[in-house]
Each structure stands twice: as C-alpha cells, then as structure tokens.
Amino acid sequence: MTTIRWTLAGLAGAALALAGAASAQTPKRGGTLTFAVSAETPHYDCHGSDTYATLHFAAPFYSTLLRFDLPKYPAVTGDLAESWTVAPDLMTYSFKLNHGVTFHDGSEVTSADVKATYERLRNPPTGVVSTRKATFGDIDRIETPDSHSIVFRMKSVNTAMLEHFASPWNCIYSARVLAEDPAAPRTKIMGSGPFIFGEHVKGSHVSGTRNPKYFRQGQPYLDGFKGVFMLQAAAMMNALQGGQVLAEYRGISPAERDRLLQAMGDRIRIEESSWTLNLLVLFNTEKKPFDDVRVRRALNMALDRWGGSQGLSRISTLRSVGGVVRPGSPYATPEAELAKLPGYGKDIAKAREEARRLLREAGVPNLSFTLTNRNLAQPYTPAGVFLVDQWRQIGVTADHRQFETSPYLAAMSSGNFEVAIDFSNLFMDEPSLGLSKFVSFDRSPENRSRSIDRQLDSLFDQQVRERDVEKRKTLIRSFEQRLFEQSYQAPILWWHRIVASHKTVMGWEMSPSHNLGADLSRVWLNQ
Amino acid sequence: MLRYAVQRLLLTVPTLIGVAVLVFFVLRVVPGDVVEVKLRGDGGAVAQETIEAERKRLGLDRPLARQFVDWMVGLATLDLGTSMWTDRPVIDEIATRLELSLQVAIMATLVAVLIAIPMGTAAALLRDTWIDYVVRIVTIAGLAVPSFWLGMLIMIGLLTAFSWLPPITFTPLWKDPAANLAQLIWPAMAVGYRYAAVVARLVRSSLLEVLNEDYIRTARAKGVMERLVVGRHALRNALLPAITVIGLEFAFLIGGLVVTEQVFNLNGIGKLFVQSVSRNDFTLIQGMVMLIASFYVLVNLAVDMLYAVFDPRIRYR
Numbered sequence: 001m002t003t004i005r006w007t008l009a010g011l012a013g014a015a016l017a018l019a020g021a022a023s024a025q026t027p028k029r030g031g032t033l034t035f036a037v038s039a040e041t042p043h044y045d046c047h048g049s050d051t052y053a054t055l056h057f058a059a060p061f062y063s064t065l066l067r068f069d070l071p072k073y074p075a076v077t078g079d080l081a082e083s084w085t086v087a088p089d090l091m092t093y094s095f096k097l098n099h100g101v102t103f104h105d106g107s108e109v110t111s112a113d114v115k116a117t118y119e120r121l122r123n124p125p126t127g128v129v130s131t132r133k134a135t136f137g138d139i140d141r142i143e144t145p146d147s148h149s150i151v152f153r154m155k156s157v158n159t160a161m162l163e164h165f166a167s168p169w170n171c172i173y174s175a176r177v178l179a180e181d182p183a184a185p186r187t188k189i190m191g192s193g194p195f196i197f198g199e200h201v202k203g204s205h206v207s208g209t210r211n212p213k214y215f216r217q218g219q220p221y222l223d224g225f226k227g228v229f230m231l232q233a234a235a236m237m238n239a240l241q242g243g244q245v246l247a248e249y250r251g252i253s254p255a256e257r258d259r260l261l262q263a264m265g266d267r268i269r270i271e272e273s274s275w276t277l278n279l280l281v282l283f284n285t286e287k288k289p290f291d292d293v294r295v296r297r298a299l300n301m302a303l304d305r306w307g308g309s310q311g312l313s314r315i316s317t318l319r320s321v322g323g324v325v326r327p328g329s330p331y332a333t334p335e336a337e338l339a340k341l342p343g344y345g346k347d348i349a350k351a352r353e354e355a356r357r358l359l360r361e362a363g364v365p366n367l368s369f370t371l372t373n374r375n376l377a378q379p380y381t382p383a384g385v386f387l388v389d390q391w392r393q394i395g396v397t398a399d400h401r402q403f404e405t406s407p408y409l410a411a412m413s414s415g416n417f418e419v420a421i422d423f424s425n426l427f428m429d430e431p432s433l434g435l436s437k438f439v440s441f442d443r444s445p446e447n448r449s450r451s452i453d454r455q456l457d458s459l460f461d462q463q464v465r466e467r468d469v470e471k472r473k474t475l476i477r478s479f480e481q482r483l484f485e486q487s488y489q490a491p492i493l494w495w496h497r498i499v500a501s502h503k504t505v506m507g508w509e510m511s512p513s514h515n516l517g518a519d520l521s522r523v524w525l526n527q
Numbered sequence: 528m529l530r531y532a533v534q535r536l537l538l539t540v541p542t543l544i545g546v547a548v549l550v551f552f553v554l555r556v557v558p559g560d561v562v563e564v565k566l567r568g569d570g571g572a573v574a575q576e577t578i579e580a581e582r583k584r585l586g587l588d589r590p591l592a593r594q595f596v597d598w599m600v601g602l603a604t605l606d607l608g609t610s611m612w613t614d615r616p617v618i619d620e621i622a623t624r625l626e627l628s629l630q631v632a633i634m635a636t637l638v639a640v641l642i643a644i645p646m647g648t649a650a651a652l653l654r655d656t657w658i659d660y661v662v663r664i665v666t667i668a669g670l671a672v673p674s675f676w677l678g679m680l681i682m683i684g685l686l687t688a689f690s691w692l693p694p695i696t697f698t699p700l701w702k703d704p705a706a707n708l709a710q711l712i713w714p715a716m717a718v719g720y721r722y723a724a725v726v727a728r729l730v731r732s733s734l735l736e737v738l739n740e741d742y743i744r745t746a747r748a749k750g751v752m753e754r755l756v757v758g759r760h761a762l763r764n765a766l767l768p769a770i771t772v773i774g775l776e777f778a779f780l781i782g783g784l785v786v787t788e789q790v791f792n793l794n795g796i797g798k799l800f801v802q803s804v805s806r807n808d809f810t811l812i813q814g815m816v817m818l819i820a821s822f823y824v825l826v827n828l829a830v831d832m833l834y835a836v837f838d839p840r841i842r843y844r
Contacts, residue, residue: 042565042612042806050566050573129581131566131573186614202613202623203794203802204696228695231798232789235695238682239792242692405568406559406807413563445575446567 027221027507031525035501036230036239036248040203045185046171047121048129050425052250052514055168056227057206059518060220061104062171062191065095065114066162070509070517074330074429076166080109080192086162090467093152093161101215103174103192111144116175118142118152125182135164157465159472160430167427168515194220194521205229214521221507221524233378240268240500246525247501250514251275253317253378257498269503271510274320274328275495276426279383280437282449282489283419289364290418296487298358299419300343301351302394308386309493316379319496323480324438326494326512329429330469331476342484355394368397372417375402383421383492412448422448422489427515431476432464438483451488535831539824546820550813551598555591559807561611562587585611598813607814612806617814620799625781625818627697628796630707631714632780636773638719639726644769646723647730648762654735662727669724675786678717682790685713695792714791718784722776726769734765763837770837774830775823782819 039053046058066084069077078084081095101109120128122136140155154161164170171191177184184190189197194216195208209224228245230236237256239245241263252260260268283290283299290296305321313319320327323338338344345351359365373384381402388398398419403411411417426433439460441450456479463475484490499510507522562581566573582588586597601608607617650662685691693713698706737743738761746756785797796815803811 043614048566051568124580126580127584129566129577129584131577133577134574201696201794202615202620203799204623226696228792229794230695230792231802232792234679235682235790235792238686238692239695242686242690244692244695404559404805406561406564406805407557409563409567410559413560413567446573 025506025526027218027522027524028526029218029221029524030223031527033222033225033247033505033520033523033525034245035225035227036236036245037206037227038230038233038236038248038250040229040231043186044189045129045183046169047117047124048131048186049169050131052518055515055518056249057200058171058189058191059168060193060195060208060225060520061189061197062193062519063101063109064166064168064170064172066166067168067519068163068166068428068511068516070511073511073516074163076162079166080114080172081165090157090159090161091154093154093165095150095152097148097150098215099148101192102213104190104196104211105174106213107174107176109172109192110147110175111150112147112175113172114150115142115144116178117170117172120173120178120182121170128182132164132167132169135167157467158432159464159467160432163428163430168518169427194519195222195225198224203229216521220521222520225520240502243502246505247499247508249499249501249508249518251317251495251497252500254314254496254498257500260500267503269501269505271499271501273497273510273512274326275317275497276326276429276513277495277497278322278326278424278491279318279379279493279495280422280424280489280491281387281419282422283487284415284417285449285451285488286415287418289362289367292362293486294358294362295364295367297342297485298355298362298394299391299396300484300487300490301345301355301358302396303343303387303390303492304348304351305344305493306346307348308390312379312382312386312493313496316382317495317498318379318383318493320494322491322494324434324483324491325431325476326426326429326434329512331429331431331473333477333480337477341481342487343490344484352394359394359396366395366397368399369418371398371400372408372411372420373400373402374408374421374423375404379495380421387421387492413445415448415450420448421492424491427513429512431472432460435460435463435476435479438479438489447489449488451486453482453486453488456482456486531835532828532832535828539828542824543817543820547599547602547813547817550816551595554809554812557807560587561585561807561809564806565612587611598810602817607817608810610803610808610811612803612808612811617811620811621796621814621818624794624796624799626699627711627794628781628784630700631711631718631784631793631795632777634711634715635719635722635780636777638715639722639776640773642719642723643726644730644766647727647769648734648757650727650731651734651738651765652757662731666724666727669720670728672721673786674718674721674784675790677720678714678787678790681713681717693791697794710791710793714784714787714793717790718780718787722780725776726772729769729772730765733768734761737761737765740764767834767837770833771830774826774833778819778823778826781822782815 037056041054041057044058046054064079065081066076067079069075080097080101082098084095086093097111103109121130121132122139124130138154138156138158140153143151173185174190177190194211194214196211198207198209200206205226205228207226210220230239236248240260257270283296285291309319309321323333325331339346359367371384371387374380384400388400391398412420424434424437436444437446438456439447440452440457441447442452459475459479463472466472466475504525504527506526507524509517511517562578566578566581610617610620646662650659653659694706694710700707743756743761746760782796782800784795785801788795788798800815803815
C-alpha cells in the first residue's frame with residue numbers, strides 16, 4: 001500500500017515537474033478546450049453569486065479591474081487596470097485603465113463602466129442582488145476624472161480593499177447595458193473578456209469563441225471552449241479518462257486522482273494545493289447544554305485533528321489542520337502555536353481526559369445530541385463519521401443526520417440544530433473574509449452558531465483596520481485564542497485541492513481557490 | 528368510439544386539477560428555501576437583507592393564498608411560471624430536456640417491444656423447451672439487474688474495450704442522426720433490457736393462459752391454421768395486459784430515469800426533476816409534476832384507446 005502511495009506521489013511530482021517545464025513552452029494558437037464543470041450556474045450575474053459554478057461559466061467572458069497573479073499568489077496584478085496607486089492612509093485608490101479595450105459589442109470600456117459596475121456592487125438597485133454589498137460598504141464615493149481614470153474614496157480603512165478589487169466576482173459590466181436594465185447581467189452576457197459568449201444549453205453545456213479584439217496581445221490562445229456540466233463524479237471520471245473532457249478545475253478526491261493516474265499514467269496531469277475551503281463544527285449557543293462553554297470546549301477538545309488528517313486525507317478532500325486562516329497562507333498560525341490552542345493539542349489522551357472532566361463538571365457526562373450534516377459524500381460524510389467516532393471516545397453519543405442541501409441550509413439558518421457541520425468557502429486568504437463568519441450573530445448572520453461575543457467583534461474590527469502586518473497577526477492570534485477558548489465553532493480540517501487535466505492542456509495556473517484562474521485567457525492546447 | 532374518447536379526455540381535467548392543488552400545498556410544507564440554497568449554498572457570506580431582497584423579487588414574501596391563485600390562473604392559461612432558480616420560463620426549462628427524454632423513452636420502448644413480444648411468444652409456444660428456459664433466464668436477469676448498473680457496465684465496457692465513450696452533449700436527431708444515436712442508443716438499451724424483461728414475462732404468462740381458453744380450442748377444432756390461431760386469436764388478447772404495462776413504463780421513463788441519466792450524463796427530465804427538488808425550485812417542481820402527471824393521464828388514455836382497438840367488446844359497450 002505504501003509502495004503504491006509513493007508511486008502515485010512520484011507520478012504526481014513528475015507530472016508537476018513536467019507541467020512546470022511545459023509552461024515554459026511557446027503557446028500554440030487554436031483548438032477548443034472541452035472541460036467539465038461539476039455544477040451549473042443558476043444565473044450569469046457574477047455580482048449576485050457565490051458559487052464557483054458561475055465563475056467557471058462566466059469568467060472567460062468578463063474582465064475585472066485587478067486580478068490575482070496566480071504564480072505569485074496572493075499578489076495582485078492589473079486586468080483592466082494598467083496601473084494604480086494607493087494613498088498612504090489607505091483612504092484613496094486610483095486606477096488608470098488600459099486603452100483600446102472593447103466590450104463584445106464593440107463599444108470601448110471606460111471608467112464610466114467600472115464606476116457603474118462598482119455602484120451596482122455596493123448599492124444594488126431594486127431587483128438586483130449583490131452578495132458583495134457589505135464588502136464594498138467601506139467605499140464612500142467613486143470618481144471618474146477622465147474616461148480612463150477612476151478613483152475610489154473610502155469611508156474607513158479596509159486593509160483588504162486591494163484584494164477585493166481583484167475578486168473574480170467583480171465582472172465589469174457595460175454602463176449602457178446597466179442603464180437600460182440593471183438586472184440584465186442575470187440573463188445576458190456582454191463583457192470584455194477573452195471569449196465571446198456562444199451558447200448555453202441548460203443542463204448541458206456553455207460555449208465561447210475567441211475574442212479577436214481581446215486587449216492582451218495574442219491572447220486568448222484557444223479558438224473556443226466548451227464547459228460541460230457533469231454533476232455525477234463517476235460520469236466525469238469516465239469522461240476525463242475517455243478524453244471527452246480534458247480537465248475539471250474545481251477539484252477531485254484522492255481516490256479519483258489515484259484512479260486516473262492508474263488508468264492514464266503519464267497522459268494525465270495532477271496538480272495539488274491546499275484549499276481555501278474548510279469544514280467547521282459548530283454548536284448552537286442558543287440551545288442547552290451548548291450555551292455552556294465547558295460543553296462546547298469539551299467537544300472541541302475531543303477531536304484528534306492531527307490523527308484525523310492522516311486518515312481522512314486518504315479517503316476525502318479533507319487534509320490540513322489549521323486555525324481560522326488557511327494553513328500555509330501568510331497570516332496562518334504556525335503549527336507550534338496552533339498546538340497550544342484548545343482542540344489542537346497533540347496529546348489527545350490528555351485533551352480527552354480534560355474533555356471528560358469538563359463534561360462531568362457541566363453535569364452532562366453522558367451527553368447525547370443530533371449532529372446535523374449535509375448529505376454530500378465529499379467530504380461531509382467522512383467528516384461526520386469522524387466526529388461521531390471522536391466524541392464516542394469521551395462517552396458522548398451523536399446521532400449523525402445528513403440532509404439535502406435545501407433543508408440543511410434551512411436548519412442552519414433557522415437555528416434548528418444542536419451541533420452541525422458547516423463550511424467556509426473563501427476566494428482568497430485575506431483574513432477579514434474568513435473571520436467574518438465568527439463575528440457576533442447580530443452583526444454577521446453567516447455565524448450559524450448564533451454566538452454573541454463583543455470581544456471577538458472588537459478584535460475583528462481592530463485587525464481589519466490594522467496596517468502593520470505583525471500587529472495584525474497578533475490580533476488574529478488573539479481572535480483565534482478567544483474563539484477556540486469559547487469554542488462556538490472551530491474548523492475541523494481544511495480541504496486539499498486536486499486538479500486533473502490532460503497533459504495536452506497547457507497554461508492553466510493552479511491556486512488555492514477554485515474561484516480563481518477561470519478566465520482561460522492563457523490556456524492553450526499542445527496538440 | 529369518438530364519444531368514448533371525449534369522455535375519457537374530460538375525465539383527465541379533474542385529475543390534473545387535483546394534482547395541481549396537491550403539489551402546490553405539499554411543496555409549501557417541505558422545509559427549505561430556494562433563496563438560501565441559491566445564495567448561501569456555496570458558503571458565501573451573504574447578508575440577510577440580500578436574502579430578503581431576492582425572496583421579494585421571487586414573490587415568496589406574498590401570502591400563500593395569493594401565490595396559489597397566481598399558480599392556478601397561470602395553469603389555466605398554460606403558463607407554468609418562471610423557474611425560481613434560473614429565472615427562465617418553466618416551459619423552456621422543460622422543453623430543453625423533453626426532446627431527449629422523449630426520444631430515450633421511445634427508443635427504449637421500441638427496444639423492449641421488439642425484443643419482448645417475440646421472446647415472450649416463443650417462450651409460451653415452446654413451453655418447457657430450452658428456448659423457454661433461455662428466455663426465462665434472460666428475463667429474470669433483466670429484472671434483477673438495475674438499469675443504471677447495466678449502464679455503468681456498458682460505459683466501462685466501451686471505455687476498456689474500445690477506448691471510446693458516447694458523446695456527452697445532446698445533438699438532435701434531425702441535426703446529426705449518427706451523433707444522436709451514438710449517444711442515446713446505449714441508455715435506451717440499458718433501460719430497454721429491464722423493460723423488455725417485464726413485458727416478455729407478461730406476454731409469456733398471458734399467452735399461456737389464453738392458449739388454454741375454450742375459444743382457442745374451438746378455433747383449432749374448426750381447423751383454423753395454427754399461425755392464425757396464435758396471431759389473430761391468442762396473441763391479440765394476450766397483449767392487452769402487456770399494453771397496459773408498456774404504457775405505464777413509457778410514462779415512467781419520461782421522468783424516472785434519474786440515475787441512468789446521470790450515468791450517461793444525459794440532460795433529461797429526470798435530472799432536472801432531482802435538481803429542482805434539491806434546490807426547492809417550487810415553480811419548476813410544480814411544472815414538472817404537472818408534465819409527468821399529464822403524460823400518465825395521456826398514456827392511460829392512449830392505452831384505453833388501444834384496448835378498444837384490440838378488444839371489440841370495449842368498442843361496442
């Protein structure tokens with residue numbers, strides 16, 4: 001078994017090495033990339049969506065102001081913006097736009113379009129949904145000194161603002177289109193991206209053709225692309241193996257990776273990274289006995305995350321032990337410090353002894369409750385089974401119940417659960433994004449533990465405004481310490497991203513988020 | 528005959544109204560919220576006011592009675608509304624998938640009928656011979672093997688033996704018949720096998736029963752040729768229960784191939800049905816239920832008409 005693992009690891013390493021060598025090759029023009037998308041977007045509006053399905057569908061058709069420079073992640077680079085300056089007090093962001101950029105209808109992209117886009121994002125008109133309204137709430141006003149300059153003036157400092165300008169969700173729409181119908185982007189695509197919208201056959205596929213007037217010289221390299229919606233993992237694996245699709249850019253499981261490597265050998269490229277996604281265990285603080293910090297803390301401490309990561313990483317997409325920030329990212333807590341936090345200790349026998357003591361002290365030594373979970377095999381089911389087993393070892397009985405997404409979310413939102421597995425899907429490592437889930441319920445409805453903790457709120461606000469990196473790290477550590485001491489909710493494990501593509505697909509860049517790098521402008525086919 | 532058809536047709540109206548009322552209220556009892564799934568299903572940090580705005584946009588904030596009246600009025604004017612998930616007319620969502628599902632259902636029915644009737648007849652006429660045993664083994668296997676599993680075997684077989692798989696996107700028959708058949712023949716065979724097994728066993732047992740009837744004995748005593756005895760007298764009567772099963776199976780195939788569609792990545796009604804349920808897309812679910820109920824009602828009507836064709840006693844009653 002160990003030999004097989006080493007062989008597979010070797011193959012994956014070799015694949016990565018070859019991928020690196022190949023990326024240095026001169027891109028070839030032509031060909032159509034067919035790839036799988038494991039979900040279908042409900043609509044086309046990037047501003048009103050939070051699912052990768054929208055980006056894997058729509059990103060090739062749109063430009064953004066900035067974007068993440070994936071080889072140098074988390075650095076940002078210009079997309080429509082040719083250059084930019086940030087005022088020393090972080091209260092003004094000024095951008096110069098590239099000249100000669102046109103929308104697919106031939107009209108020029110100007111600062112008026114960028115302004116209309118960001119006005120829609122921060123203050124959506126009636127009938128328009130912007131899931132980023134709060135994100136851009138710190139913008140005071142937007143000015144357009146000339147047709148290719150745009151200035152954002154802030155109400156207050158937000159240290160993550162530049163990264164938010166690089167968010168893949170901020171597709172730039174035409175001001176004219178928005179003026180005619182602010183809701184038009186939900187159903188119509190008209191961007192300035194590398195590909196022009198071809199067709200969307202509902203339930204089947206989306207296609208795009210090369211934008212010959214794309215502003216980046218020579219790009220895109222592909223003549224077109226076809227994204228086929230493949231909701232069933234086995235069908236997608238067959239299609240990847242059979243060459244009907246050449247890639248899938250969200251991520252596959254370790255078992256699926258091993259199957260592809262075994263069946264396809266050196267024809268398949270496997271790229272791996274830690275993932276900006278995690279599963280959390282959360283306790284409903286409005287229900288007894290989970291309003292008692294001793295009970296929550298005991299249940300958190302009983303989890304052997306270090307041991308669990310060894311086993312779960314073999315059968316699921318769960319892998320890394322981490323705090324509230326993705327392990328390995330700039331603001332992540334180092335392992336040595338993490339191991340000192342409640343629930344992260346490496347002496348699990350000692351931690352469980354303490355957990356049993358806390359439960360006895362709280363008067364619930366033989367606690368039993370229902371664990372609410374989502375009925376998705378990866379990685380929710382293994383995570384649920386793991387939790388049940390861990391708690392069993394301190395004499396706690398959890399009735400593991402898995403629900404369809406809709407009733408699951410309904411239970412989570414209404415607080416109709418005792419203990420649950422939740423998830424956090426981030427597109428970048430900027431801590432403010434991930435930490436907002438733990439801010440008091442009356443400020444942050446996505447805090448499904450329904451906890452109210454003004455100390456956490458204060459630490460959150462301080463770190464958002466703190467510009468000194470080291471001081472900010474200290475604030476984040478304090479936030480983490482407080483959160484795990486109170487144990488309202490805590491990450492179980494962070495996900496591990498595995499992307500499979502045929503070796504003929506070149507130029508695609510791996511990153512820790514499946515929401516990034518979906519525009520396909522630099523992808524080419526080596527055939 | 529015409530009066531009989533009109534009577535049957537009129538009876539479908541209260542049935543469909545009953546289905547419409549039932550599906551509307553049952554769906555409102557089911558927990559879940561399309562807006563939550565749409566905006567928070569991927570873990571996004573979406574503000575509550577955004578959720579409320581979307582709920583209002585979809586009309587979910589209106590009183591239940593008002594929503595019900597709108598639904599019934601729409602139904603009366605053949606307007607099934609707009610999908611809460613995609614904002615597209617429900618009729619368009621269904622139409623995109625119906626062509627494929629209908630074709631698979633027709634092809635599977637053809638496969639089933641073409642195999643089942645000769646097989647069932649041969650087994651009945653050659654009872655307890657090796658042919659009968661082979662038919663019985665084949666049909667029992669057909670009943671025992673789930674269609675989706677057979678579909679998976681077909682896909683793995685094609686991949687392993689020929690390094691080839693059927694196309695993954697649908698091409699209409701009239702656009703490219705070869706590509707169309709290359710995609711749909713495999714699910715039609717996977718589904719048609721089980722379907723054939725059910726019908727063949729029914730034809731066999733029904734024909735065995737009919738062959739023992741007095742009028743068959745009389746026909747033989749009168750010296751009617753065996754071919755005519757079987758073809759004109761026995762088989763015609765023996766097919767009546769088989770027609771009922773074929774009709775019901777056909778209606779089932781329109782929306783019931785959920786897993787098989789996933790195995791072959793088919794963009795059919797079954798997949799749409801499951802998606803709409805998991806997303807709590809009320810309007811789409813209602814439209815789909817009405818479609819499938821209509822199919823059942825119409826297929827039953829067609830079966831009743833066929834009964835009249837095969838059995839003159841029904842026609843003259």
